[in-house]
Amino acid sequence: MTLIKSISGIRGTIGGKPNEGLSPVDIVRFTSAYGTWLKSHSNNNKLKVVIGRDARISGEMVSNIVVGTLQGLGIDVIDLGFSTTPTVEIAVTMEQANGGIIITASHNPKQWNALKLLNEKGEFLSAENGADLLQIAEDNAFDYAEVDDLGSYKKDDSYLDKHIQSILELELVDVEAIKSKNFKVAIDCVNSTGGIFIPALLKALGVTKILELYCDPTGEFPHNPEPLPENLTEISKQIKEYGADVGFVVDPDVDRLCMVCENGEMFGEEYTLVAIADYILKHTKGNTVSNLSSTRALRDVTEKNGGEYFASSVGEVNVVTVMKDKNAVIGGEGNGGVIYPAAHYGRDALVGIALFLSHFAKSEVKTCSELRASYPDYHISKNKIQLTPEIDVDDILIRMGIKYSNEDVNDIDGVKINFDEEWVHLRKSNTEPIIRIYSESKTMAAADALAQRIIEEINGFI
Numbered sequence: 001m002t003l004i005k006s007i008s009g010i011r012g013t014i015g016g017k018p019n020e021g022l023s024p025v026d027i028v029r030f031t032s033a034y035g036t037w038l039k040s041h042s043n044n045n046k047l048k049v050v051i052g053r054d055a056r057i058s059g060e061m062v063s064n065i066v067v068g069t070l071q072g073l074g075i076d077v078i079d080l081g082f083s084t085t086p087t088v089e090i091a092v093t094m095e096q097a098n099g100g101i102i103i104t105a106s107h108n109p110k111q112w113n114a115l116k117l118l119n120e121k122g123e124f125l126s127a128e129n130g131a132d133l134l135q136i137a138e139d140n141a142f143d144y145a146e147v148d149d150l151g152s153y154k155k156d157d158s159y160l161d162k163h164i165q166s167i168l169e170l171e172l173v174d175v176e177a178i179k180s181k182n183f184k185v186a187i188d189c190v191n192s193t194g195g196i197f198i199p200a201l202l203k204a205l206g207v208t209k210i211l212e213l214y215c216d217p218t219g220e221f222p223h224n225p226e227p228l229p230e231n232l233t234e235i236s237k238q239i240k241e242y243g244a245d246v247g248f249v250v251d252p253d254v255d256r257l258c259m260v261c262e263n264g265e266m267f268g269e270e271y272t273l274v275a276i277a278d279y280i281l282k283h284t285k286g287n288t289v290s291n292l293s294s295t296r297a298l299r300d301v302t303e304k305n306g307g308e309y310f311a312s313s314v315g316e317v318n319v320v321t322v323m324k325d326k327n328a329v330i331g332g333e334g335n336g337g338v339i340y341p342a343a344h345y346g347r348d349a350l351v352g353i354a355l356f357l358s359h360f361a362k363s364e365v366k367t368c369s370e371l372r373a374s375y376p377d378y379h380i381s382k383n384k385i386q387l388t389p390e391i392d393v394d395d396i397l398i399r400m401g402i403k404y405s406n407e408d409v410n411d412i413d414g415v416k417i418n419f420d421e422e423w424v425h426l427r428k429s430n431t432e433p434i435i436r437i438y439s440e441s442k443t444m445a446a447a448d449a450l451a452q453r454i455i456e457e458i459n460g461f462i
Contacts, residue, residue: 001034002020002021002433003019003020003021003022003026004432004433005030005043005134005257006130009114009115009116009117009124010022010026010030010115010117010178011105011112011113011114011115012026012112012113012114013111013112014058014061014111014112014113015111017446019115022062022112022113022114022369024061024065027062027065027066027069027115028065028069029137029140030115030137031066031069031070031101031115032069032072032073032137032142032144033132033133033134033136033137033141033142034099034101034115034117034288035047035049035069035070035073035075035142036073036136036141036142036143037129037132037133037136037324038075038098038099039073039386042098042120045072046074046076047075047076047077047098047151048076048077048078048095048096048097048098049070049075049076049077049078049097049098049099049100049101050067050077050078050080050088050092050095050097050099050100050101050118051063051067051070051077051078051080051088051100051101051102051103052080052081052082052083052084052087052088052091052092052100052102052103052159053077053081053082053083053103053104053193054082054083054084054103054104054192054193054219054252054253054254055082055191055193055195055217055218056103056104056105056110056112056113056192056219056252057110057219057220058113059103059104059113059219060113062102062103062113063070063079064212066086066101066103066115067079067153070151071150071151071152071153071400072144072145072150072151072185073142073144073145073146073151074145074149074150074151075098075151076151076152076153076154077151077152077153077154078091078095078097078154078156079153079154079155079156080156080157080159081155081157082193082196083102083159083160083193083219084163084193084194084197084253084254084255084349084350085102085104085106085116085253085254085255085346085347086163086254086255086344086346086347086348086349086350086351087159087160087163087197087254087350088100088101088102088118088122088126089102089118089122089344089346089348090159090162090163090166090343090344090346091122091156091159091162092118092120092121092122092124092388093103093120093121093344094123094159094363095105096161097120098120099117099118099120099397100117100118100122100322101115101116101117101118102115102116102118103115103116103225103251104116104252104253105252106252106255106256107225107226107251107256108225108226108432109224109250110219110220110221110225111220112197112336116253117130117133119295120313121345121346122344122346123317123320123345123346124316124317124320124346125317126317126321127317135312135447141287148337155194159455160196160197160200161322163197163198163350164197164201164204164350164367166343167201167343167350167351167354168204168205168354170340170342170343170351170354170355170360171342172279172280172283172284172342173205173354173355173358174358174361174362175205175206176206177358177361177362178205178206178207178357178358179205179206180361181245181360181361182208182209183207183209183243183245183246183357183360183361184209184211184242184243184245185202185207185209185210185211185240185244185245185246185247185248186210186211186235186238186242186244186246186247186248186260187199187210187211187212187213187235187247187248187249187250188204188213188214188232188234188235188248188249188250189215189217189249189250189254190214190215190221190222190223190225190249190250190251191214191215191216191217191218191219191220191221191222192217192219192221192225192251192252192253192254193217193252193253193254194215194250194251194252194254194349195214195215195216195217196214196215196217197254198215198248198250198349198350198353199215199349200213201350201353201354202353205353205354205357205453207357211238211239211242211244213234213235213238221252222234225251225252225445226251227249227250227251227256227257227258227269227336228258228382229266232249232260232266235260235268236260236264236265237264238261239261239262239264240262240263241263243262245260245262245360245368246259246260246261246262246267246356246357246360246368247259247260247261248260248349248353250349250363251349253350254270254349254350255337255346255347255348255349255354256335256336256337256347256349257269257272257336257337257338257349257353258272258336259271259272259275259356259368261367261368261369261372261385262366262367262368262369263369265369267336267368268372269334269336269371270294270295270297270334270378270380271372271375272297272336272337272338272352272356273290273294273296273331273332273333273334273336273338274295274297274298274301274335274356274375274376275356275359275371275372275407276330276338276340276352276355276356276359277298277301277302277330277331278301278305278359278375279355279356279358279359279362280329280330280340281301281306281307281329281330282305284329284330285305285306285307285329286307286327286328286329286330287302287307287308287309287310287326287327287328287329288301288302288307288308288309288310288328288329288330288331289310289311289312289319289322289323289326289328289331289332290307290309290311290312290315290319290331290333290334291311291312291313291314291315291318291319291333291334291413292311292312292313292410292412292413292414292416292425292427293314293333293334293416293425293427293436293438294311294333294334294379295334295378295440296376296378296423296440297375297376297377297378300375300376301375301376301391303425307329309327310322310328311410312413313412313413314333314413314414314427316333316337316339316346316347319331319332319333319339320339320345320346323339323341323344323345328341328413329340329341329342332347333347334380336349336352337354338351338352340352340355351457377442378440378441378442379440379442379443379444379446379447380438380439380440380447381438381439381440381441381444381447381448381450381451382436382437382438383427383436383438383452383455384432384434384435384436384437384441384452385434385435385437385439385455386433386434386460387428387433387434387435391462393428393435395461396435396458396461396462397414397415397426397427397428399461400415400417400426400454400457400461401415401417403457405437407419413427414426414427414428415427421441421442422439422440422441422442422447422450423439423440424437424438424439424440424450424451424454425437425438425439426454426458435458437451437455437458438451438452439451440452
């Protein structure tokens with residue numbers, strides 16, 4: 001059993017004893033802490049919270065507990081039911097709600113679930129706010145409502161259409177250009193809510209030829225739900241047989257987007273943001289932001305288009321903070337997370353699909369693989385070391401920083417070591433009990449070799 005509390009929310013495996021996994025007791029405790037925190041930051045006597053969930057097997061159970069707990073605090077609940085993370089984010093602002101809870105463990109396997117917590121802007125809580133919330137949970141500092149003051153409950157299934165309509169209204173989403181290309185598109189929605197939202201979006205964009213893989217929202221993931229190349233062999237095969245122009249793959253809560261080319265090869269999740277940023281920057285001058293673990297290709301594309309690139313700590317809230325500070329016109333994370341401020345400040349695979357198809361339709365290239373080949377070619381090796389209680393991660397990172405002190409070392413988030421033509425970033429995960437080790441170089445062999453060298457050095461310290 002695992003329970004992780006971080007700026008990414010409260011995440012854990014279902015079952016087990018309280019405080020060892022995401023048990024019903026823990027769901028009540030952290031939902032109560034969230035509702036109590038909202039009350040302390042609002043002048044309103046009556047608060048409103050939007051909730052939605054992915055299709056995980058445990059989702060209905062978790063949702064029922066969250067709803068009852070919020071009502072018990074006297075908070076009104078608007079339940080979107082099956083939804084996506086970005087849909088809940090935009091619903092918070094459209095409903096003028098005080099906050100939102102997304103019930104999803106994102107890319108984690110089916111035994112996991114989580115509470116992703118939003119503020120009144122539909123954005124994730126800051127580290128400071130998250131620390132306050134965790135202290136409330138630790139102190140059990142809850143005060144529930146009297147019977148006449150219990151919160152109300154309302155279902156609202158209108159936000160699929162509202163979300164899609166907001167995307168169609170974006171200036172750089174060119175529906176006519178997409179229609180004119182008559183694209184054949186394959187999708188893999190891992191049997192979660194993307195299977196509801198993505199076909200509807202594609203049809204609204206004028207795409208009529210759609211090959212749907214795993215679009216039944218049962219929560220029974222047909223493969224590991226993280227959209228990495230090793231998990232996408234089926235869509236790669238089907239794209240070639242179907243003759244698709246492009247394939248789109250999302251994670252269970254639809255905030256990460258990965259593309260597959262017409263030849264079955266990966267576009268590369270790192271290049272989702274790169275391609276979309278290139279399109280945005282060609283039409284809107286400005287800056288870009290990604291986290292320290294993302295490819296240098298975004299920097300290259302940004303500078304080519306006359307903008308300035310900035311790096312942030314890992315985590316969506318950190319990327320958004322720097323984007324606002326630097327007035328970025330596009331940003332995100334190298335895991336396929338696209339944040340487009342003209343839409344909202346949250347990773348949104350639906351926005352990403354609409355912008356990518358607009359870019360592809362209006363570009364001079366004939367194939368998706370040609371579009372990918374037009375960008376600087378870097379390769380990232382993503383590795384991890386499983387943590388055990390006796391491992392002192394902070395000490396290991398300090399020692400690695402000292403070992404490479406003659407290089408360009410950035411320690412705002414773990415340790416990133418920049419070499420002339422490659423880099424490696426070491427950090428403790430916010431969502432899993434692991435050390436993440438990302439390395440990038442001009443070839444995958446070189447990136448893998450750098451990662452293995454660093455892993456051996458870390459194992460030596462351990």
